[in-house]
Amino acid sequence: MREILTLAPVIPVLAFDNPDHAVPMARAMVRGGLRVLEVTLRTPTALDSIKRIAAEVPDAIVGAGTVLDGKQLQQAIDAGSKFLVSPGVTDELLDAAAKTKVPLLPGIATASEAMKLASRGITTMKFFPAEQIGGAKLLQALGAPLPHLRFCPTGGINLQNAPTYLALPNVLCVGGSWVAPADAFAAQDWARMEKLASEAASLKK
Numbered sequence: 001m002r003e004i005l006t007l008a009p010v011i012p013v014l015a016f017d018n019p020d021h022a023v024p025m026a027r028a029m030v031r032g033g034l035r036v037l038e039v040t041l042r043t044p045t046a047l048d049s050i051k052r053i054a055a056e057v058p059d060a061i062v063g064a065g066t067v068l069d070g071k072q073l074q075q076a077i078d079a080g081s082k083f084l085v086s087p088g089v090t091d092e093l094l095d096a097a098a099k100t101k102v103p104l105l106p107g108i109a110t111a112s113e114a115m116k117l118a119s120r121g122i123t124t125m126k127f128f129p130a131e132q133i134g135g136a137k138l139l140q141a142l143g144a145p146l147p148h149l150r151f152c153p154t155g156g157i158n159l160q161n162a163p164t165y166l167a168l169p170n171v172l173c174v175g176g177s178w179v180a181p182a183d184a185f186a187a188q189d190w191a192r193m194e195k196l197a198s199e200a201a202s203l204k205k
C-alpha cells in the first residue's frame with residue numbers, strides 16, 4: 001500500500017453517476033499528473049466504472065473506496081481494483097483482506113483503532129474524516145506515540161489545507177474529492193478537472 005500512496009501527493013476520490021464519465025475523467029486525472037484514483041462504491045455504477053478504467057486507462061492505478069464488507073471487497077477485486085479503501089475497519093474486512101494480495105487501506109480516527117490495525121500487521125491507514133476529527137494537529141499528536149504508522153488523511157481536504165498535512169512525517173499523501181467538483185462533472189468539463197488535478201499534483205510531499 002505504501003508504494004501506491006507514494007506515487008502522487010493526492011488521491012482523487014471519485015463518485016460516478018454515469019459510467020461513461022469514468023474513462024474521460026480518469027484520462028484527465030492522469031494527464032494532470034494524478035495516477036492513483038479511488039472510485040467510491042457509493043454509486044451503483046462504481047464497479048462498472050472501475051472495470052472500464054482498469055481496461056482502458058493503463059496509466060491509472062484504480063482502486064475502490066467505501067469498501068464496507070467482505071462481499072464488496074471481492075466485487076471490487078473482481079472489477080480490477082488495485083487497492084481497496086474503507087472509511088473504517090471491521091474484523092470481517094480484515095479477514096477478507098488477509099486472504100488477498102490486493103492491499104487494503106482501512107480508516108481510523110483514534111489511537112486505539114490505529115493500534116488494533118498495527119496488531120494485525122497493517123501500518124498504513126486512512127485518517128478519516130480528517131478535518132472533522134481534529135485535522136493535522138490530531139494526526140501530528142498521534143505520530144508521537146505511534147511513529148511507525150503512516151497515513152493518508154481524507155475528509156474535508158482541499159488545495160489550501162493539503163500542504164499542512166503533507167508537511168507531516170507520518171503522511172504519505174492526502175485524499176479528496178475537490179479535484180472532481182459536481183458542477184464540472186455535470187458539464188463534463190474534463191479540461192477543468194485536468195487543471196485541478198495538475199494543481200494538486202504539484203503539491204509537495
Ligand SMILES: O=C(O)C(=O)C[C@H](O)[C@H](O)COP(=O)(O)O
Nearest residue numbers: 040065066087154155156176177
Ligand atoms: O467514500 C469513502 O470511502 C470515504 O471514506 C469518504 C471519502 O474519502 C471522503 O468523503 C472524501 O472526502 P471529501 O474530500 O471531503 O469529499
